[in-house]
Amino acid sequence: xxxxxxxxxxxxxxxxxxxxxxxxxxxxxxxxxxxxxxxxxxxxxxxxxxxxxxxxxxxxxxxxxxxxxxxxxxxxxxxxxxxxxxxxxxxxxxxxxxxxxxxxxxxxxxxxxxxxxxxxxxxxxxxxxxxxxxxxxxx
Amino acid sequence: xxxxxxxxxxxxxxxxxxxxxxxxxxxxxxxxxxxxxxxxxxxxxxxxxxxxxxxxxxxxxxxxxxxxxxxxxxxxxxxxxxxxxxxxxxxxxxxxxxxxxxxxxxxxxxxxxxxxxxxxxxxxxxxxxxxxxxxxxxxxxxxxxxxxxxxxxxxxxxxxxxxxxxxxxxxxxxxxxxxxxxxxxxxxxxxxxxxxxxxxxxxxxxxxxxxxxxxxxxxxxxxxxxxxxxxxxxxxxxxxxxxxxxxxxxxxxxxxxxxxxxxxxxxxxxxxxxxxxxxxxxxxxxxxxxxxxxxxxxxxxxxxxxxxxxxxxxxxxxxxxxxxxxxxxxxxxxxxxxxxxxxxxxxxxxxxxxxxxxxxxxxxxxxxxxxxxxxxxxxxxxxxxxxxxxxxxxxxxxxxxxxxxxxxxxxx
Numbered sequence: 001x002x003x004x005x006x007x008x009x010x011x012x013x014x015x016x017x018x019x020x021x022x023x024x025x026x027x028x029x030x031x032x033x034x035x036x037x038x039x040x041x042x043x044x045x046x047x048x049x050x051x052x053x054x055x056x057x058x059x060x061x062x063x064x065x066x067x068x069x070x071x072x073x074x075x076x077x078x079x080x081x082x083x084x085x086x087x088x089x090x091x092x093x094x095x096x097x098x099x100x101x102x103x104x105x106x107x108x109x110x111x112x113x114x115x116x117x118x119x120x121x122x123x124x125x126x127x128x129x130x131x132x133x134x135x136x137x138x139x
Numbered sequence: 140x141x142x143x144x145x146x147x148x149x150x151x152x153x154x155x156x157x158x159x160x161x162x163x164x165x166x167x168x169x170x171x172x173x174x175x176x177x178x179x180x181x182x183x184x185x186x187x188x189x190x191x192x193x194x195x196x197x198x199x200x201x202x203x204x205x206x207x208x209x210x211x212x213x214x215x216x217x218x219x220x221x222x223x224x225x226x227x228x229x230x231x232x233x234x235x236x237x238x239x240x241x242x243x244x245x246x247x248x249x250x251x252x253x254x255x256x257x258x259x260x261x262x263x264x265x266x267x268x269x270x271x272x273x274x275x276x277x278x279x280x281x282x283x284x285x286x287x288x289x290x291x292x293x294x295x296x297x298x299x300x301x302x303x304x305x306x307x308x309x310x311x312x313x314x315x316x317x318x319x320x321x322x323x324x325x326x327x328x329x330x331x332x333x334x335x336x337x338x339x340x341x342x343x344x345x346x347x348x349x350x351x352x353x354x355x356x357x358x359x360x361x362x363x364x365x366x367x368x369x370x371x372x373x374x375x376x377x378x379x380x381x382x383x384x385x386x387x388x389x390x391x392x393x394x395x396x397x398x399x400x401x402x403x404x405x406x407x408x409x410x411x412x413x414x415x416x417x418x419x420x421x422x423x424x425x426x427x428x429x430x431x432x433x434x435x436x437x438x439x440x441x442x443x444x445x446x447x448x449x450x451x452x453x454x455x456x457x458x459x460x461x462x463x464x465x466x467x468x469x470x471x472x473x474x475x476x477x478x479x480x481x482x483x484x485x486x487x488x489x490x491x492x493x494x495x496x497x498x499x500x501x502x503x504x505x506x507x508x509x510x511x512x513x514x515x516x517x518x519x520x521x522x523x524x525x526x527x528x529x530x531x532x533x534x535x536x537x538x539x540x541x542x543x544x545x546x547x548x549x550x551x
Binding site: 008041 | 486487488489490494495505507511514520521550
């Protein structure tokens with residue numbers, strides 16, 4: 001095993017290879033698109049059941065894909081306000097590298113703080129999620 | 140010194156000592172810098188020349204009547220002579236200093252494009268251009284009604300001459316603007332053949348030499364290039380200095396790019412008249428120190444010699460293609476290619492590859508390499524890219540291969 005590869009720990013590789021929430025649902029309430037022009041990462045998010053269930057179609061790196069999948073777990077059943085709070089807490093974790101006990105598996109991405117150019121990969125699904133909630137409001 | 144460092148063409152170990160940055164550690168590992176196609180590292184000679192300029196021979200150029208200004212102007216203008224000789228231009232007046240190759244192309248698009256090209260004329264680029272040789276022509280198209288056409292490449296990553304022929308068929312192409320070496324595929328384009336092809340059909344040719352000029356001797360007269368552009372920072376010189384070569388009669392016909400000091404013959408409130416080329420295109424105080432640095436970089440590569448550089452890099456490239464082919468999918472397989480190798484790995488995104496290699500001290504580029512349309516043509520969204528320079532060793536390529544095996548283990 002490679003040294004200093006903490007970022008690519010088993011939770012992340014597992015979510016990348018075996019995503020739980022990938023795929024376009026037949027019925028959804030809202031959707032939003034996110035992309036990172038620097039690397040071509042793309043994600044399309046779908047909100048179901050009044051925004052309490054998230055699924056996505058993603059094309060991108062392991063960090064972005066795992067982040068999307070973990071996010072879908074972490075926001076299940078939450079209100080829009082609670083989701084916004086989680087997003088703030090998550091962004092603090094990936095920027096500072098300090099895990100937040102309330103975030104559970106999302107802390108697997110805390111190592112991204114050491115890779116400045118990759119923080120955006122981890123936060124992209126969350127920006128798309130915020131946009132999807134906007135779509136919800138207007139839709 | 141290990142045997143792998145001393146090639147029969149170059150004393151790479153000695154050369155590496157000229158580049159202070161190469162002895163640095165990254166993440167506690169020896170730096171393996173395989174991103175020279177983005178920007179090359181600088182030899183001591185370039186650093187010293189720039190420091191010397193600031194410490195002992197600096198004033199504004201072309202203005203002062205005092206000793207310091209005259210000396211600085213002489214040093215600045217001597218680099219024009221050096222650059223002219225470097226490209227084998229017919230005269231020093233054919234060398235215009237810009238900020239980089241991008242600015243050189245924008246200059247041509249803005250002045251030649253608007254003053255000489257007419258609405259309805261077409262500019263032809265290829266599918267393997269850097270954005271720098273695509274976007275300025277799109278802007279010209281939108282502002283001036285010039286048509287922009289794209290010549291295809293083959294699956295091997297070479298220019299498709301049948302497509303070229305087709306694009307020229309209606310006689311409206313007036314300018315072929317094309318790379319001399321792809322920054323993604325490493326493909327060299329046949330510059331002389333292309334120039335003749337364009338000229339036979341009544342068109343001019345602009346070559347983007349940003350990559351090519353680093354690895355091969357370029358002779359703009361032998362090519363019969365109308366325009367040739369490159370950047371100093373890829374040629375072991377500083378950033379902030381670039382070159383536009385253009386044939387004298389073409390430069391004479393072009394209006395200025397930017398207005399200001401140094402580019403005028405006379406100025407009154409009613410009207411101004413323009414200086415002759417090259418000064419017509421060098422408004423304002425130029426990048427004096429960077430130009431001096433470019434001169435030192437040209438001296439540096441000339442002293443090593445392009446025969447040795449090309450031979451060394453050819454062997455590196457052959458070795459890299461051999462050791463990387465079983466590990467990754469290499470994009471493009473042009474017959475005539477240089478040391479720029481783009482690749483993908485099944486299941487692993489280019490950015491993940493680059494991050495994992497970085498932790499081993501290996502610097503590669505990942506992304507679309509400022510060539511998004513080419514990514515589409517190749518059916519990928521991004522690639523990882525390793526690129527070689529005169530200071531690259533076989534050991535470094537072996538380190539890359541070992542690093543990729545580890546990436547493969549993680550993504551298996």
